[in-house]
Amino acid sequence: MTDTGRTERTVPPPPSEETGGGLSRRALFGLAGAGVALAGGGAAVGWAVGENASSTPATGVVPFRAVHQAGIATPAQDRLHFVALDLTTTDRVAVARLLARWATAAERMTAGEETAANGAVGGNPLAPPADTGEALGLPAASLTITVGFGGSFFDKLGLQDRRPPALAELPPFAGDNLDPARSGGDLCIQACSDDPQVAVHAVRNLARIGFGTTSVRWSQLGFGRTSSTSTAQTTPRNLFGFKDGTNNVKAEEPDQLDDHVWVQPGDGPDWMTGGTYLVARRIRMHIETWDRTSLQEQEQIVGRSKGEGNPLSGTAEFDVADLNARGADGEPAIATDAHIRLASHETLNGVRILRRGYNFVDGTDGRGRLDAGLFFIAFVRDPQTQFVPMQRVLAQQDPMMEYLQHTGSAMFACPPGLAGSDYWGSALLS
Amino acid sequence: MSRRTAASVLAAAAAAAVLAGCTSTAPPAENASGGQGGPIKVAAADSSCDVAVTEAPAGKISFTVTNTGSKVTEFYLYATGDRIMGEVENIGPGLTRDLIVEVPDGGTYTTACKPGMVGDGIRAAFTVTGNAQRSVDQNTLLAEATAGYTRYVNSQIEALVPKTQEFADAVKAGDVATAKALFPVSRTYWERIEPVAESFSDIDPKVDGRDDGEPGVPFTGYHRLEKDLWETGLQPDSAAMADALVADMKDLQTRVKTLELTPVQLANGAKELLDEVATGKITGEEDRYSHTDLWDFKANVEGSQAAVAALRPVIDEKDKALGPLLDERFAAVDTLLEQYRVGDSYKLYTELTDEDKKKMTDAVDALSEPISQVAAVVTS
Incomplete structure (x- = not known):
């Protein structure tokens, strides 16, 4: 604006x-x-x-x-x-x-x-x-x-x-x-x-x-x-x-x-x-199991470093992710199934979304775990051509799915x- | 029973009674008109309600109601919005009761017999001609409102005492099945006037308290007997509990006569009854052993409607839109509740789905918002 x-x-x-x-x-x-x-x-x-x-x-x-x-x-x-x-x-x-x-x-x-x-x-x-x-x-x-x-x-x-x-x-x-x-x-x-x-x-x-x-x-x-x-x-x-x-x-x-x-x-x-379309997804995060995951694995799942937030192909947060970069071992620096690769506009034929989500903790689940996660909100020009293909890829291929579950869903025309x-x-x- | 710890504001209003108007079952007074000489005869059968004359001049109108059927019945005269002009309840088979109603304004009214004392009853139009002498200033309308509601409260207590006695008798006879059937019926009269009953802060906990396990607080009254009947079986002291309940109701009957109500208390009472529904009935908290909460729900709504109806002429003077909105929202609640009726009874709370409870909450919320405006409107 x-x-x-x-x-x-x-x-x-x-x-x-x-x-x-x-x-x-x-x-x-x-x-x-x-x-x-x-x-x-x-x-x-x-x-x-x-x-x-x-x-x-x-x-x-x-x-x-x-x-x-x-x-x-x-x-x-x-x-x-x-x-x-x-x-x-x-x-x-x-x-x-x-x-x-x-x-x-x-x-x-x-x-x-x-x-x-x-x-x-x-x-x-x-x-x-x-x-x-x-x-x-x-x-x-x-x-x-x-x-x-x-x-x-x-x-x-x-x-x-x-x-x-x-x-x-x-x-x-x-x-x-x-x-x-x-x-x-x-x-x-x-x-x-x-x-x-x-x-x-x-x-x-x-x-x-x-x-x-x-x-x-x-x-x-x-x-x-x-x-x-x-x-x-x-x-x-x-x-x-x-x-x-x-x-x-x-x-x-x-x-x-x-x-x-x-x-x-x-x-x-x-x-x-x-106007715009609002897609809301209540994403429960299994934070207890995530917390037992090694730093290296966490970073590989995301495709960024945890501290600075740089893409694993770069050194600073806002460095553009280079999906073709390879590490010293010859493997892709950003894993083929890393979250930021799967969700990137390069992978998704140019699709981008405006995210405006919030962290939540809704008390506990009665089984000793926090009922915590991300209340995902995205604003898009057309959910059918933006959110749907992105979520389909993530749901099927993203290893992060092991640590989360979508428990609520809604869509509104604003x-x-x-x-x-x-x-x-x-x-x-x- | 309300979860509020503070007694209702009504308690402060207990004072020497000046009960204007007439009680619903007083004997025919002089000059009471029954149209063509003498009271209007009403034959109330199980499937018909034969009112001998359907037109009378404005003023005091007298009815003689004979129950020719096999069920206990009631007779009502309603004005617009089901405002109760007069009623006589709990007429056993073969019995005859008199009703005198003061109707100052001409117009179309409705007569209704309610065999079994449930539902909308068997209705017919009743025409009142001319207008009786009276001054219609604000204070008069308000005084008529409180007098009308006071008559309603007394009519409920007149039925509450014998119905509680019947319930107690069944408990004392060890007749569990009959006692279970009478439990929600007797509570209906209590729940309709709950804010008034609660204003006597010593009676309410004894009659309607729940088993909260607080040390030193005896568990007595309706819910104690409910627990005996549905959960634990009758106990050695169940009979004594039943006797105490009847004694408390008689005490209430005496003390209500000293109560002087104000229009604001009527309006607040209407709101509190719906608050009771929202916090006690839709949650299934009130009748946790019998699960007959929908009976109480219905009674609370009826009591709220009676208080609003008494105030209706004042509401209509002050805010033309409010009355019809209240009619619409009360009707929506009634329509919804009727879906849960099973014969002369209601579904048990445990048979309701979450969706049912959501619908009830929505309907009660929709009604409660405009109800909460009544006190300010009638005093504006």
């Missing part, structure tokens, strides 16, 4: 009645209006700022209304609360009304405000507070709220003719052990933030607004990002202890984003242009960013 001039449009600030009058969470800390640049420096460049905005965005505010939804190519925050919901109605009008209410509440929360003016403590004392209150006193904390529609959304609302072909069900993959209670969903909300409480507050309040129209199907907390989506971010590590996402598509590569992430005109139904008075899917539902 560095090419400010090409497709960005400026968006007027939201109506004053939606932001005025309320107790600003940030105001409690006196942070409002502080013209501090977003953490990550260059990552903030290029974001549309309302032409009437009087100052730079306050600390940690990611603009809610832009060409693309936030939470995709914006800098990956450290914390995640992801929720999949099912519709409890087939009434399109009720669903549209809910999405509009969500947009209003989300826009306020991403600005560090309550879901509604006077939401937490300023309302009628005999009514339950409109905002649940646990984010009072907390800043916006870079909160982003990203919404997507699952295939079943279109079936339930009789919108099959508008369902993008790219949203066809994922095929089964070797080794899958998918739990239906952790898979699928008519809608998803991805809330990411620098502060886990801010992310949970967002999901909790949106789920509450949804009662009567949606019900929570499953949710997932992630405590640490496993990918960087900007060159300004350091590369984090997953629970195998390796740097993850070194070679991710980055915000600073707009052409790559257009090629691999954003749905282009003519790709499918018009309402999805500028519409483009919201302009003016848009809500998610307003072009789809109108």
Whole structure:
């Protein structure tokens, strides 16, 4: 998102009645209006700022209304609360009304405000507070709220003719052990933030607004990002202890984003242009057995060193992996079945994906092991031609599969960013 | 029983009673109109509900209900949204009971007999003509709401005491099969008015406490007898437990007469009943030996609906959209529960799938959100 001039449009600030009058969470800390640049420096460049905005965005505010939804190519925050919901109605009008209410509440929360003016403590004392209150006193904390529609959304609302072909069900993959209670969903909300409480507050309040129209199907907390989506971010590590996402598509590569992430005109139904597809996979890692694996084997499985993160063909993290390089013994430096070789765009005919996953530990499994792993999230322009071939190769050939199992799966069509008075899917539902 | 440790706010409201209006089974008062001279006769059979006259002028309307069938029956007069204008319950075969209902507004109402005291009953339209004198300011509507709900509470306790006695008698006679059949029936009346009953914080633990194993806390009441009947077999002190339960219910009956309710308490009671469903019934925690939780579920919802119905005229004055939304969501819960009915009973909790429980949770959540707004709406 560095090419400010090409497709960005400026968006007027939201109506004053939606932001005025309320107790600003940030105001409690006196942070409002502080013209501090977003953490990550260059990552903030290029974001549309309302032409009437009087100052730079306050600390940690990611603009809610832009060409693309936030939470995709914006800098990956450290914390995640992801929720999949099912519709409890087939009434399109009720669903549209809910999405509009969500947009209003989300826009306020991403600005560090309550879901509604006077939401937490300023309302009628005999009514339950409109905002649940646990984010009072907390800043916006870079909160982003990203919404997507699952295939079943279109079936339930009789919108099959508008369902993008790219949203066809994922095929089964070797080794899958998918739990239906952790898979699928008519809608998803991805809330990411620098502060886990801010992310949970967002999901909790949106789920509450949804009662009567949606019900929570499953949710997932992630405590640490496993990918960087900007060159300004350091590369984090997953629970195998390796740097993850070194070679991710980055915000600073707009052409790559257009090629691999954003749905282009003519790709499918018009309402999805500028959107993207979210593939979520809950990947349980057998970390106890991994931890008993020698360093050499771990590195060979991954194809990178554990310390620096360099490809085994090079010496520095960002050295381009040379898949043809051979070691002193004449064998390929990066093993023929190494993870980074199998997942590389060279092997996969140019396929790349934007990864935005999170580490999770969901307590223990009752058999003395941590229920830990990677909540894999990828954003792609077409899951059928990007995620599916990549996962098929990994499922069949990647020795890393011995140390992991996919236990949940879902896919959602994330519409483009919201302009003016848009809500998610307003072009789809109108 | 609620898991809350603090007694309900209702406890604070116990005060000298000023029970406006009439109780449902009072003898016919002077000037009570039954249309063409005298009370309207109702013949309540097992498959018919013959109301002699289907129109009456506004004011006090009197019915004489005779059970001509073989099942215990009930008779109701409902207004819009199944708001109970008056009811008489627990009419045994061959018995006759009187009901006087005050109906100030003309319009279309519904009569219903409920043979077996379950389901929607055998219904028919009933027309009230003209309007009786009254002032309809806010305070009057609120006073009518609390008076109407107070009548409901009393009507439930009037059935609760004899039904608990029947249950206790079966326990004392060692008739396990009959006692098991009567257990959920007698609890129905308790569960419908649970927030009121819980407001007497000394009665609730004795009647509805569970076996939490806390040292020094005796395990008595419904759930103790439930455990005896379903798990351990009748114990030497089961009969004494049964007698104590009846005594506690009689105590409740006396003390409820001193209770003065406020509209906010009605609204909160409606919400608390659904909270009970969400935390105690859908989890199968309440009736952990008998698994008759769906009976309690149904009763909690009925009690919640009765409190909302009493407040309905006030709700309609303040927020036109809320009442129809509540109707829709109550109806959705009812429709769902009906799917689990088996004859005059319900499926056991242990027969429910996770998917069933999810559907119930969704329906109760959908209803509870608008219910939580009622207190603020009626006092706004």
